[in-house]
Amino acid sequence: MTALRLGTRSSALALAQSQLTADALTAATGRPVELVRIVTPGDRSNAPVAQLGVGVFVSALRDALLAGEIDFAVHSYKDLPTGDHPGLHIAAVPTREDPRDVLIAKGDRALAELPPGATVGTGAVRRIAQLRALGLELQVTPIRGNVDSRIARVHGPEADLDAVVLARAGVARLGRTSEITETLDPMLMLPAPAQGALAVECRADSDLVELLAALDHAPSRAAVVAERAMLATLEAGCSAPVAAHAELAEGEHGDEIYLRGAVISPDGSRAIRLSRTGTPADAAEIGKALAADLLDAGADTLMGSTE
Numbered sequence: 001m002t003a004l005r006l007g008t009r010s011s012a013l014a015l016a017q018s019q020l021t022a023d024a025l026t027a028a029t030g031r032p033v034e035l036v037r038i039v040t041p042g043d044r045s046n047a048p049v050a051q052l053g054v055g056v057f058v059s060a061l062r063d064a065l066l067a068g069e070i071d072f073a074v075h076s077y078k079d080l081p082t083g084d085h086p087g088l089h090i091a092a093v094p095t096r097e098d099p100r101d102v103l104i105a106k107g108d109r110a111l112a113e114l115p116p117g118a119t120v121g122t123g124a125v126r127r128i129a130q131l132r133a134l135g136l137e138l139q140v141t142p143i144r145g146n147v148d149s150r151i152a153r154v155h156g157p158e159a160d161l162d163a164v165v166l167a168r169a170g171v172a173r174l175g176r177t178s179e180i181t182e183t184l185d186p187m188l189m190l191p192a193p194a195q196g197a198l199a200v201e202c203r204a205d206s207d208l209v210e211l212l213a214a215l216d217h218a219p220s221r222a223a224v225v226a227e228r229a230m231l232a233t234l235e236a237g238c239s240a241p242v243a244a245h246a247e248l249a250e251g252e253h254g255d256e257i258y259l260r261g262a263v264i265s266p267d268g269s270r271a272i273r274l275s276r277t278g279t280p281a282d283a284a285e286i287g288k289a290l291a292a293d294l295l296d297a298g299a300d301t302l303m304g305s306t307e
């Protein structure tokens with residue numbers, strides 16, 4: 001049988017999550033899968049990702065899909081733009097990894113155990129804002145780079161920070177969970193919408209739509225749909241850092257989604273945190289309604305407060 005071509009970036013994380021997905025697909029369907037490395041403008045450039053945007057990585061894979069060079073691609077769902085892409089289809093959202101953020105700190109420390117003035121590195125404005133909101137005497141430092149190079153800022157010959165904050169999912173997929181010193185409580189550090197989830201994408205007219213659906217995990221998809229609907233609705237009205245986390249639980253009347261959302265001012269001085277519940281079938285509506293609640297509570301005014 002001809003192998004299905006799975007396009008992937010060459011970063012360690014992209015290769016790890018592509019290989020995991022390839023193995024799961026082969027186990028579920030018997031179809032062999034080969035990885036095809038796509039060199040993206042982002043991989044060729046030395047410019048910081050913050051400047052290029054993760055969009056460049058996604059675009060190169062999507063171009064290769066539409067050109068028929070690859071049959072499907074696996075993305076970190078949180079890196080995808082919120083709008084649908086014409087001609088493409090997300091055929092599966094596999095079982096999500098733990099969506100929480102983690103701390104990797106020197107001396108096996110938790111956040112509350114870091115000494116005053118400790119340096120904590122992280123890239124995302126969402127994490128920076130929530131770290132500042134804790135009111136600890138931390139020096140929050142914006143950093144960039146891949147997961148390995150960020151961990152190297154704490155452990156290793158070039159170490160120059162006391163701690164870094166990362167997504168648990170990325171650390172787990174690279175097999176480095178033993179280095180985690182604290183998994184951060186979502187009450188304090190709410191994750192990015194869709195963090196820990198993957199999107200398996202193919203052309204909308206592809207024969208593979210049904211085959212790839214074997215990898216879909218309905219509860220993971222419902223959670224991501226709720227979180228991303230919230231994000232998409234907020235994008236129109238507010239440019240402050242956004243966080244979201246949906247949990248599925250069995251309620252009295254069947255499964256229920258519990259969606260939490262937060263919008264934080266970049267300096268951490270103000271935060272609006274709200275939640276909504278509903279049924280998984282209404283995931284998108286729950287997300288939109290929570291975004292409307294956040295805007296009603298003043299989410300659009302949070303960008304103004306800076307240090």
Ligand SMILES: NCc1[nH]cc(CCC(=O)O)c1CC(=O)O
Nearest residue numbers: 076078166167169170195196197
């Ligand atoms: N921002 C980059 C990024 N995109 C996806 C992950 C891994 C976690 C995931 O799949 O959600 C990471 C690293 C991180 O945020 O620490």
